[in-house]
Amino acid sequence: MTSQLYAICFNATQPSALARFWSGVLGWELAGGPDDGVAIRPPDAAGFRIRFLPSQEPKTGQNRAHFDLTSASPEEQRQTVARALALGGRHIDVGQLPEEGHVVLADPDGNEFCVIEAGNKFLADTGFIGALACDGTQEVGYFWSEALRWPLVWDQDQETAIQSPDGGTKITWGGPPVAPKTGPNRLYFELEIPAGADWEAEVGRLVSLGATRTDTGDGARLLMLDPDGNEFCVRRPR
Numbered sequence: 001m002t003s004q005l006y007a008i009c010f011n012a013t014q015p016s017a018l019a020r021f022w023s024g025v026l027g028w029e030l031a032g033g034p035d036d037g038v039a040i041r042p043p044d045a046a047g048f049r050i051r052f053l054p055s056q057e058p059k060t061g062q063n064r065a066h067f068d069l070t071s072a073s074p075e076e077q078r079q080t081v082a083r084a085l086a087l088g089g090r091h092i093d094v095g096q097l098p099e100e101g102h103v104v105l106a107d108p109d110g111n112e113f114c115v116i117e118a119g120n121k122f123l124a125d126t127g128f129i130g131a132l133a134c135d136g137t138q139e140v141g142y143f144w145s146e147a148l149r150w151p152l153v154w155d156q157d158q159e160t161a162i163q164s165p166d167g168g169t170k171i172t173w174g175g176p177p178v179a180p181k182t183g184p185n186r187l188y189f190e191l192e193i194p195a196g197a198d199w200e201a202e203v204g205r206l207v208s209l210g211a212t213r214t215d216t217g218d219g220a221r222l223l224m225l226d227p228d229g230n231e232f233c234v235r236r237p238r
Contacts, residue, residue, distance in 0.1 A: 002149045003202055005048045005164075006192035006235060007039065008132060010111065011055035011184070017088075018109050019052045024087045025069075025080070026128060046166050047127075057184060059110045062094060064179070064230065065187045067113040068102075070123050070130040080115045081105065111186060122154075122170075129169045131161070132187075136173035140228040143210050144171065147191075181229055189232040190221070199236055206234070 012018040015038040023030055023040045031041040031049060039051040071077035081103050085091075088108040096104050101117030116123060116130060123130030134140075141160025145152050150171075154161035158175035193202050203222065207213055210227040221233040 003147060003191035003193055003206070003234060005148055005189060007049040007051040007190040009051045009053055009188050009190050009233070010109070011057060011186045011188075012052045012109050013054075013056060014109070015052035015054050018107060019050075021084075021087050021089070021107055022050060022052075025084050025089075044127075044168070046164075047168055051190065055186075057186075059186065060182045062179070063112055063186055064136070064181070065132055065134040065185070066111065067129050068123065068131040068133050069113065069115045070120065070126060070128060071116060071118045073118050077103065077115055077117055084115070109186075125167060126163075126170055127168050131170045131172050134171065134173045135178055136175075136228050136230070137178055138173070138175055139210070140226055140230070141173040143227050146209050147206055147211070178228065185231055188230065190235060191232065192235045193237050195237050197237060199234075203234060 010018060019030060019038045019040055022028070026040070028040040028042055028050070031039045037051060037053060039049045041049050069080055071080060084105050089105045092104055092106045092112065094104050094112060096102070103115045104112065105115065106112050120130070138158040138160055141152070141162065144150070145162045148162070150162040150164050152160060153163045153170060154172070159173065160175070161170050161172040163170045193199055203213060206224060212225040214223045214225065216223045221235050224232055224234060226232060
């Protein structure tokens with residue numbers, strides 16, 4: 001059975017504070033527990049969690065992945081920006097042009113995210129988190145499409161995007177040039193293998209698709225690398 005996307009994980013200097021920020025911005029409930037640690041969960045049980053894990057690694061450069069939040073109207077975009085600022089976010093400059101309609105912000109831990117203007121057709125069939133936008137190659141887009149068995153919904157000019165067959169957030173990769181990796185990613189995927197599945201066989205399948213097994217982890221999770229060298233974890237069946 002195929003791995004499922006269990007969570008998007010943030011390495012955070014203050015996990016609980018960052019969870020409260022994103023809970024407030026997204027309107028998702030806190031979902032702490034022995035399996036989740038500090039986490040928030042979406043209203044739709046079919047979606048992924050967002051987990052916040054303790055780390056004192058300093059932020060070095062721009063993250064390789066960020067959330068794009070959608071807006072149904074200009075007023076809703078303004079409300080989302082105002083809510084994020086009131087919760088501790090801030091405006092940042094990553095080279096965006098004045099005429100561009102999206103607003104670029106950072107959360108209290110410095111992680112970039114965008115609030116997209118209303119009328120974006122590419123994100124029209126998603127949800128509030130329209131996309132996890134990643135810096136990455138076409139090869140890594142193909143890898144994750146096969147790893148999760150999510151179909152490609154965009155594949156042009158070496159840019160790729162995938163989306164669950166059930167809909168929801170898209171995961172996109174912008175194609176080359178890919179910025180050099182300067183340290184462990186602050187955002188990464190956590191996969192879960194369904195109960196009763198053959199864990200070693202699934203890890204082997206991921207390796208056959210181009211992942212690298214590191215043989216490090218915390219006992220409950222195995223750390224792996226995708227073809228672009230991005231970390232991801234595979235949870236052992238519970």
